Amino acid sequence: GQNIDQPTEMTATEGAIVQINCTYQTSGFNGLFWYQQHAGEAPTFLSYNVLDGLEEKGRFSSFLSRSKGYSYLLLKELQMKDSASYLCAVREREPDRGSTLGRLYFGRGTQLTVWP
């Protein structure tokens, strides 16, 4: 099983930096994903971490610590269009199927509001 926890809501102002945390408990960890979802739309992929450390992609960065069961998504130079829900998802290996990919378990999402 798994237990994924992230804050429900966050607010920030344009141009600022915001960090969205995600903690998880799972057996057979096999990767952590961050997705962005605007209201009424489908989730879109932001980042993927499977090893410890920081992955940077433009204004967005994602960090993973497997030993602590912890990840964060860092958004820099915030823009109004960054107002969205940010979903943390953990992939868990399925030992009984022998698959290294397994299923994806999503947290409940963090609603970020960016104010002018």
Place this chain on the structure above:
Amino acid sequence: NAGVTQTPKFRVLKTGQSMTLLCAQDMNHEYMYWYRQDPGMGLRLIHYSVGEGTTAKGEVPDGYNVSRLKKQNFLLGLESAAPSQTSVYFCASMRLAGPYEQYFGPGTRLTVT
């Protein structure tokens, strides 16, 4: 290249009615998934498929059935709809060999009265 498409986009059902949601992907992905998303609950996996002719249960499979007769299509069926199945349903697909991101369809908003 349409990616992942879902049919229909909206539907209203009466309790007890049945319907099938269709998901199609043109990326030749092996994995396909059906999720439901409810306010405050996040995305929850209903069923998924690792290849043509195979399906498996997710976290919340009760009241749903699925079929994957063709690699590009994944059908989600509700045999007897209940108000508790009012939700937004998302289909997703993923390539077996990576990268391991899931591509989502636009969603189907279902209301059961």
